[in-house]
Amino acid sequence: MDLHFGDSKPTDEERAAVDALLGPAESSWEGADRDAAGADDLRWARGGREARDRRDLLLPGLHAINDRVGWISEGALDYLCRRLTVPPAEAYGVATFYAMFAVRPRPATVLHVCTDLACTAAGASALCAGVESRLGPGSGVQVERSPCLGLCERAPAALAFRAGDPVRTAVSAPATVAEAVLAATAPDSAPEEPPAALAVPQAGDPSLILLRRVGVVDPTSLDDYRAHGGYTALRRAFELGPADVIREVTDSGLVGRGGAAFPTGRKWQATAAQPDHPHYLVCNADESEPGTFKDRVIMEGDPYALVEAMTIAAFATGAHRGHLYLRGEYPRALRRLEHAVAQARARGLLGDDVLGQGYAFDIEIRRGAGAYICGEETALFNSIEGYRGEPRSKPPFPVEKGLFGKPTVENNVETLVNVLPILTMGAPAYAAIGTPKSTGPKLFCVSGSVARPGIYELPFGATLGELLARAGVRERLRAVLLGGAAGGFVRPDELDIPLTFEGTREAGTTLGSGVVMAFDDTVPLPRLLLRIAEFFRDESCGQCVPCRVGTVRQEEALHRIVERTGAAAADDIALLREVGRAMRDASICGLGQTAWNAVESAIDRLGAYE
C-alpha cells in the first residue's frame, strides 16, 4: 500500500483527541512533531500487518475527533489515517457514510430533532419549525431533522450533542421548543432524563420476566443486580457446560427477537461447531427500526443483564471476545453499559478468569454513528472492522465467516437477555410460556395514539387488541403499524391478530422487532407513507441499484400522490408495485427487500389512496 497524505495538519485539539484513543504518535511518519523525543526519524513507521490490524479503530477514531471538535477536518482525517495506516480515500468514504459525522465545518452543537412516525404524530413538525426559528445561523447550534431517536414513548424527542472534552449530550423528551433549545444551548443544565422505568408501564409487576429488574434495581450497582438474582444464570451455565447450554437454548424454542426470528440455538450450535478460530460474539444493540426502543430500555434499566447474557452466549459458542455495537443516538445506554462492563471487569465477572472458572471473556463496546443499515448483521461487521457499513452478500453466513472473517454469533439485545430466564427456570418451563411455535415472553414497543406508551412484556399469543387495551388505545383508531418501517399496517378491525410469529404471518403481516404503533385519523396516511419512504431513501447504503434508486423512485411516486386518490393515483400505485417487487426480489439485504412492505400494506389493507 502506497499511502499518500496531503499537507493539511491536525489542530492541537484534533491531535489530542486521536492521541487519547491511540496513544501519542511514536515517529514523525505517524505525524509526531519533528522535535518530539525519538520522533526525528521520518522513515520509521509501525507498518504492515500490525498497523492494518488496528483498522477497526477507525470508527472510534472518527468518533473521537467528532466528539472533540464537532466535525472531521482534512488535517484530522489525515492524522488519523497516518496513525492507523489507512488510505485517506477509504477513511473519507467511511466518514461520509455516517449521518452523525460531518466533513465540513459546522457548529459544535448539533440538535437532532426526531421527525419520524411517532414524533410526527405528536407534533414534531411544529417543534422543528419552532426550534429552527430560534436556533438559526449564528446560534452556534445546527438543527438536524432526524430519523427515529428511539424515544417514542416520550414523543416528540430531541437529542443534543455538544462537542468538547468530554462531549456533552442532553435529551429532551417530550420536548417543547423551549426545552429543546435549552438542551442544545446549555446541555449541562438541561433537566435529567426520567428513569428508564418510566418507559415500562408494568414496572414492578412481579410476573414480569425480562423486565422484572427494570425500575427495581439500581442500574449502576452490580451488588444490587446480584441481590436480585443476577449471575445465577451464568453460574448455571458453568455447571451445564457449553454443549448443554446450547441444548437448553435450543429446547427453549428461543428465536431471534431482532426481526428475522431465526432459531437462536441453531445459530449457536452452528457457530460452536466451526473448526476455524477465534469465534466472536456480537451483540446487535444498533436498534434503529423506527418505533423500536426496547433494547434501550433494557440497557438503561438493567445493563448487567446484558453483560451476563453476553458472557453466557460467548461461553456457549466458544468465544472469548464480545463486541457490543451500540446505537450512536443512545448516550445514556452507552454510559450505563460502559459502567457495567467496567464494574464487571473489576469484580472478575469479565476478564481472564470469569467467576474463577478459568474461562476468559471480555466485552468491547463500539458506538454506531447514525446508520440504520448497520443493524443488518453483516453491515455491522463491516462497521466494526472500520469499513463502510455496507451489507455483505450471503453466503457465506456469519456463523461461518463473520466478524474479521471468523465464525461469529450475532444476537439482538432482547434475544440475549431471554437466555437468562431460560437457564434459571429451565428450558421446559420457558417453552411453556407463549405458544408452541413462539415460546417465551416478548417485548412490545407501543407508541403513537395510546394513553400509556412504553415497553410491554406479554407472553407470545396475546392479541393485538389486548396489548392496545393495556396501553390505553385512544379512540378513532385508523391504523396500527406492526414491526416498524420495515413492517406492515393492519386495520382497526384486525385487533384479534395473535401477536406470535406464526399468527402475524398467517394474517399476512409481520411481528418484526415488536413495534406496535397506533395512529388515529388525525394523521393523514399518505404523509406517514411519505415519511417511511424518505426514511428508506436516506438510509439506503447505496450499494445495490434496486434499493439505491428504487427507494428514490418510491419516494417520488408517493410525493406525487400525497394529495391524490382513486384513478388519479392509479398509475403511480402501479409503478410503486413494480418497483417494490424488484426491490423485494433483487436487493442485497433486508433494507431494500422490506422498503416497500409498509407502503404496500397501506395500499392493500388500509386502502390508503381509495
Place this chain on the structure above:
Amino acid sequence: MTAIPLGVPRRLVEFTIDGEKARVPEGATILDACRAAGKDVPTLCHGDTLTPKNACRLCVVEVEGARTLVPACSRKAEPGMEVHTDTERARHSRRIVLELLASSVDLSTTPEAAGWIKEYEAKPDRFGPEAARLNEEPRVDNALYVRDYDKCVLCYKCVDACGDQWQNTFAISVAGRGFDARIAVEHDAALTDSACVYCGNCVEVCPTGALSFKSEFDMRAAGTWDESAQTETTTVCAYCGVGCNLTLHVQDNEIVKVTSPHDNPVTHGNLCIKGRFGYQHVQNRG
C-alpha cells in the same frame, strides 16, 4: 479469466439451468455455468478480471427454494441447485434495474445498454421528467483521463481495481451514502491531489465510459471518435522488462488509446502509467 489453470483438479458440481443439466468445477459461479452453456445473462458490475461486488443486480436469476433472486455473478453453483435464468420474475427485476439506471444515469456509452433496454422493454421515461438524476459534470483535472460520474452506475470495479484486487493504491473509494454515494478521492479533491498513480487500470474496467481516456473524451466531444475506423494491434510494451501486452487503438494513423488484453496471464489487463499513457513518442514525426 482464461489464465492457465494450475493447482489440484476440482470436483465437478452438477445442477440444472433452465431444466438442462450443467456440470461446472466446484467454486464456479452460476454465471460461469450459464456462459459455458451459451446462455446470455446481462452483467454490468461483473468484470472478467475482478471479484464482483454484485451491486448492479442485473444478472439476477431464480433459484428454486430461495426467498429472493440471486446474483448469478457471485453465487457459487451448488449440487442439485435448480436455476432458472429467464423467468418472468427474473426478467421483471432486470427490467426495473435497467429502468432505474437509465432514468438516473447517462448510459449512452455503456456498450450493451441500448440492446438490453430494448430486449427487456424497459421504459426509463415512466418515472417522469422530475425523476432525480445524478447530474454530475465531467471532471477534467488532469491530462490523462476524465471522470464523468454522470455515467457512473457505482459498480465498484474502479475502486476494487485501484484497491486490494489489483493496484493497491487505494486512491478512490465510495463516499457518501444512498443515492448521493459517489466515487471520490479523499475530501472529494482533484485527482492530482490524491494518491492516484495514473495507471489507468480503473479506466480499463469501467463498464459505462464514466472513466475514459482524455484522448477519447476529447475526440468524442469533437465528434471525431469513430470506433469503426479504428484498428487494434496487440504488441509488447517497450519500457521495462516485464513485457506487458499493449493493445494500441489506432484511428487515422494515430494511437487514440491503449488497453491491455484481459486474458494475459501476467497482467490481466493491468498496466502502469508508462505503458498506458506514454505512447506520444511513437507518433513524433518531427
